Amino acid sequence: MDDASALSPDPIRPGIGTSGTARNWPLNSWWVAAHGSEVSEKPIMRWIMELPIALYRTESQEAVALHNRCPHRWAPLHMGEVAGDRLICPYHGMEFEPSGQCMKVPTQDNTPSAIRIRAFPVEERYGFIWIWMGEASLADPDLIPADLAYLEDPAWYNVWGYKAVNANFMQIKENVLDLTHFSFLHKNSLGVTDWNRPPKVESANGRVTYSQFFENSPLAAIYAAAANKTPGKIVNRETWGTQLSPGAHHSAVNIYDPDPEPNGLSECFARVVHLTTPVSVGKTHYYWVMARDHGGPYDVEQTRAFIGKVFAEDVTMLEATQDMARRAADQDEALEFSVSADRAGVTGRRLVAAMTDAEKMQQE
Amino acid sequence: MDDASALSPDPIRPGIGTSGTARNWPLNSWWVAAHGSEVSEKPIMRWIMELPIALYRTESQEAVALHNRCPHRWAPLHMGEVAGDRLICPYHGMEFEPSGQCMKVPTQDNTPSAIRIRAFPVEERYGFIWIWMGEASLADPDLIPADLAYLEDPAWYNVWGYKAVNANFMQIKENVLDLTHFSFLHKNSLGVTDWNRPPKVESANGRVTYSQFFENSPLAAIYAAAANKTPGKIVNRETWGTQLSPGAHHSAVNIYDPDPEPNGLSECFARVVHLTTPVSVGKTHYYWVMARDHGGPYDVEQTRAFIGKVFAEDVTMLEATQDMARRAADQDEALEFSVSADRAGVTGRRLVAAMTDAEKMQQE
Amino acid sequence: MDDASALSPDPIRPGIGTSGTARNWPLNSWWVAAHGSEVSEKPIMRWIMELPIALYRTESQEAVALHNRCPHRWAPLHMGEVAGDRLICPYHGMEFEPSGQCMKVPTQDNTPSAIRIRAFPVEERYGFIWIWMGEASLADPDLIPADLAYLEDPAWYNVWGYKAVNANFMQIKENVLDLTHFSFLHKNSLGVTDWNRPPKVESANGRVTYSQFFENSPLAAIYAAAANKTPGKIVNRETWGTQLSPGAHHSAVNIYDPDPEPNGLSECFARVVHLTTPVSVGKTHYYWVMARDHGGPYDVEQTRAFIGKVFAEDVTMLEATQDMARRAADQDEALEFSVSADRAGVTGRRLVAAMTDAEKMQQE
Structure with a gap:
């Protein structure tokens, strides 16, 4: 017998974000294209903002x-090889410089200068390759x-990971701007159940920050x-947590122990970084980092496994949420009802929307 | 070597019914949402008429x-838990009553009365949960x-089953309103090959019924x-068979033996119920029941296996039929040519279309 | 950890050819529907130019x-049976002649002459079934x-094969009209690396031919x-290679050995035939034949395996190329830049476009 709960309408929209099917991200911002360790002399391809991007390193290791x-x-250039600093087309052998200029057409002596492709500014910093998809200047x-x-x-110490997410990047950002979901979505995994009041929210310089202090709080296993x-x-x-830019967010958990054990720590700082880059309106590259200042031995595999488990709960929820919208006949009537705990998330969304709208207006 | 018969164009339309891509079903009617045994205190989700529906039971077992x-x-509420009579959102813990009213927002003391979701009238009857997707009053x-x-x-006795079908619900209804396909589609499975003339057809009170009497007919193995x-x-x-409503149809096979064996039956009655609920224009939930009045021992598993086999022939045909339309460039020129045996089916289609059209007109 | 390179936007267009999403093929031409050995008294189905086509043989073996x-x-007629020369519908048993005329409706005595389906002209020649999708006269x-x-x-000798390709048929044709890709795409498989200058190109009578002579050239393993x-x-x-028609192309490799071994050949001729039939704008049936005039023993399986490997490189490239276009936000701004070596391909494309455009104009 088939499973009646598995039968769903075909998706009507290709994806849904906070502003319908149009892009809800600014191009003029730095976005993470890859972790530095993923990029080498053997080119790879990434879809970023609905464009196929080839990433490789030159002889001097520049991305x-x-x-x-x-x-x-x-032809997809990433299927070709890198020779010196040039990327060689796998189909007919045309050679491109890092600037995007074609330098050689193997079947003829002259190379028309009009044969060129777009090169995107990139910067390697903090372990990641950042890309600028908008106006290069x-x-x-x-x-x-x-x-x-x-x-x-x-x-x-830090450990990083990646997850492919079938949801709009802004859904992920809003998810990490309101951690009152800990008590429900992660109640069995995180074990942090005292986040039951909205945090303080402050916004300035295109950023939004929430913060909250838990006094005399039992230490959850994860932080212990x-x-x-x-x-x-x-x-x-x-x-606290701060939306640093449309593509970057980090949050902090600082433990202060007024009565430390002999040889125990009186302070312990942790950071979680969320780097989210749109593939399209309904899909997102999600890079994360878990960092800690110091302390006992840091078990990389255990940390990765634990974060992987918790984030999988988020992703399952966000993807299901998007699915509720994509497939439903009444998606256009579906208004969101926000409550006090959404202040940081709604502020973060408005900051990104303002950047995006200003950019779109300028292009018109 | 690839299989050339397996290469088909991408579907152009999301699904096709008897009235194009628009819905061809009335909302103001009872439709089967689930079998009663499928619904419990652990919520489930069903897509019905392109809306996601959460189904669960209260403490008093009300659906x-x-x-x-x-x-x-x-967030999809069915991923949450039921506490008492309330459904609790799995994401941030908001609590909803069976009426759809939100009764609690965990992060604040007040609960805005505007936070509510639509509740759909349901009735549990004849083993099934029936839902009303239209005007509740x-x-x-x-x-x-x-x-x-x-x-x-x-x-x-009765046994029920379910099949997920990639075809419009009306195709299934028309299929069971014209059983002259027994001789061809089911010739190797049913073994009923004498249904070669159109039945009598009568229509009244929004219903259509066909009937046919086979005198001195060899008993097919299934009925034997x-x-x-x-x-x-x-x-x-x-x-005989009757389209009872847009979502319900049942048919009868009554065997009369003028010369019964010693201790044998002179009469044996069977009914097949077809309960079809649209998921979308091109997909249908198909619940069925096979019932028999009395007689020898009733082998549930054997009956389910046999019906499953026969219905799979129907579903394969209906899905292929829809596929011929969805993918073809000339789908708009594809008119159906009806013959005498289609009278019941065409009448059934018109009855449902009239209900649907009247409803749509009222909404405008 | 997921693979970031595997996450791509949903395709926006159903497929892309050299003229957008509209068909870029003429209907009034012969196209290969199947290899003769694939068609028998047991009907099969093929999608050709977005129409579902049933193929079978009559008692006298006519296709x-x-x-x-x-x-x-x-209902898809190919799921039915052939009786004598007639194709019988699997659903309700209607019988159709090779002309497309319905000859029998099992549930009634009269058969309306209006019940008929379209029959397509077919010819069996050179081992293949050719079909004419346009005006039959x-x-x-x-x-x-x-x-x-x-x-x-x-x-x-000859050996044939088939490949289902997710690319426009014209991409395949242009691929075989410019073999300068040998040195790059097939450098590890074919081992022919001296095709580094554009061939001579001549066009007449709706055909285009390239030709090139390689004097004192080292014999590649494949030709050896x-x-x-x-x-x-x-x-x-x-x-040399000639685009014979929108659906047929063949090419030649003739080896001349001025200093043959004792008992060795001084001449050896090979032909490759490319028969490409659109399924839709983005999908193509690709039949090929490798033929050789004479010589040593002809290993059919080895030839098929080798050609299969080389053609798989082409197909991988063509499908990736189409994918770069289907999914990209800037697909409409993507202009192709042609070079000298594209002369044959561009001419071939124009010849097919001219036929297609003339045909479309006539229909208006």
């Missing part, structure tokens, strides 16, 4: 991002949030392991 | 149907066809097993 | 092509390119095997 479509017959590397410098600080303490011990917990 | 999309951030339980009372009659007689024995067979 | 959709209730069998007669010549010679031996190689 390069080119539009992954040969202007001759549209605006691509100021200083716009990459310097707040993430601890990712390159040897005094911090990081701090090398006994789960359930009464400590103070400081939390 | 409840709610729009399965939290008005806060669109019109949901009169007496409109559920009382003809199906034998499904709760202890003097009758039910009647505990020898296959091929010459008996009389009375058949 | 028949009918629109595979019963005009009664749209124009279907002159002499329009099937007689150049392919060697496929029925007992002095030639066919000619039973030592790989790398210095010989002369004559190559």
